[in-house]
Amino acid sequence: MDLRDQAGEAVAGLLARPLRTALTTLGTVLGITTLVVTLGVAATAGNQVVGHFDALVATAITVEVPGTPGAPLVAWDAVDRLTRLRGVESAAALSESEDTANLSVRSNDIVDPARITTQSLPVVAATTGLPGALRGTMLRGRFYDAGHVRRGDRVAVLGDQAARLLGITRLDGAPAVFIGSHAYTVIGVLGGLRRERDLGAAVFVPPTAGARFGLRTVTRVLVNTGLGATALVAGQTPVALSPGNEDLLQVVAPPGPTRARDAAQDDVNALFLILGLVSLVVGAVGIANVTLVTVLERVPEIGLRRALGAARRHVAAQFLLESTLIGLAGGVIGTSLGVVAVVAVSAAREWTPLLDARLALAAPVAGAVVGLLAGLYPALRAAKMQPVDSLR
Incomplete structure (x- = not known):
């Protein structure tokens, strides 16, 4: 028997039991689909995470x-x-010092034993571009501008944590805070900081006002x-x-995010790769089980082939080809479903799908290899059968 004869017999054996073949192929389809989906979604999601990481940290x-x-x-x-x-x-630009890291700040000039109105807060002198530099937003009011700086106005902006500690929730009454013996009108509350979040507990004053506290440089x-x-x-x-x-x-x-990104991506890929391999193992066990059952059902056929002159390698090759074709078909179908699933998930999340072409090409080959390995034991068992025992 040459290779074409063996391939024809293998295809005929699979088509003789189409329902069983389809159910056996389903195990490989699920394994390959899981592998492609997990790796594809992991790469796509990782690309989105890296984009956010670049935007918030690497800049x-x-x-x-x-x-x-x-x-x-x-x-x-x-x-x-x-x-x-x-x-x-x-x-x-900011000016900070150890002397102003814990200044006494109170929200009014009335001593009330039943209420704590004095806090130790850091005082920071900063230029007018601070909200953008901290990637924050003005929760209430506004930040001081060049006019306040030029005139030397006694104004202050509180971080959201500082405002909460001082009990300042509204600005319509032009509340004031007392830093030492100096009164400053609160004109805004800065919050939502995505950089230097510890400054949320600080009191910000213009550079001209900060000079009173030694914040000159x-x-x-x-x-x-x-x-x-x-x-x-x-x-x-x-x-x-x-x-x-x-x-x-x-x-x-900040250092380039490539190394950290690659390390995180490798960890995520390793996790999902393990999940995909587990699915493949389940599919391989299914193929091995069904192929072994097929061998036991076709014992008379094997004996007849051996009696007519088929060598052991011919019998083994036929069953190996059958299991390999099952794995290859499952790999092709699973890869196609996996690619469609990755694109669908990306479209639903409004992401850019990211899928390695090598994975799409290697997945069907992986399915064929799984089928080949799964059919190895049943094929060897079929090849070892003696013609007389099989015919009996």
Whole structure:
């Protein structure tokens, strides 16, 4: 028997029992479909997570400004030059110190033993672009502007946690907070911070007002860039902030997310790969079981073939071809269903489907290999049968 004869006999054997063949193929279909869907959805979802990770983390730059005797390294208006750089979306300069990290702040000037109105809160001087630099929103009121800074107005903006601690929930009555002996009108509450969330418990004042508390020089600059511009902006920022002293500034730029992304993606893929392999094992057990039952049902046929001169390898090859064809058919159908499922899930979630073409090509081959391995034991058992015993 040549290969064509064996292939014809294998196809005839499968078509002789179409319902059993379809049910046996279903196990491989489910295994391959699960494998393709899990890996495809994992890759698609991972791509979305990485996009959010890039937007929220990989675009943030912090510049640490050391204190030096004499003139400050970074002027308050240097941020204006920084925002003109291509790729910079928002920036703000801050002044913080240990002396202002726990100042006494109270919401009124009345001593009420039944109510705690005094809190120890950090006071921070910042430029007008702080809400954008912190990726926050004004929950109430507004942030101070250049006019407040120029006039030296005694205004303040509270972080949402600071406002809650001080019991300030409304601004229509122009509430004031007392920092030490100085009164400041609260004009806004800043919250929803997606960067430097600890500043939600701070009191923000203009640089002119911060000078009263020793906050005269810039200690930090927060910069947000567009995607892909972090490395370029990180190199240009020191020059824009302090020409000639750029070597003294320390730029903290986030590392590229590639390594962390790949590690997380590998972990997710490994998890879903295990789930897909378990499904494949279940399908392989089904193929092996049905093939073994088929061998036992076709004992007379095997004996007749052997009596007519078929070698053991011919019998083994026939059953191996049958199980391999079952696995291949299940692989092709499962791959097709898996690809459709990945596209459907992506469309429902409004994601961009991401599926490796190598996976779509390798999945049918994997199904065929599973079928081949599953039929190995039944084929060897059929090949070892003696013609006399089989015919008897």
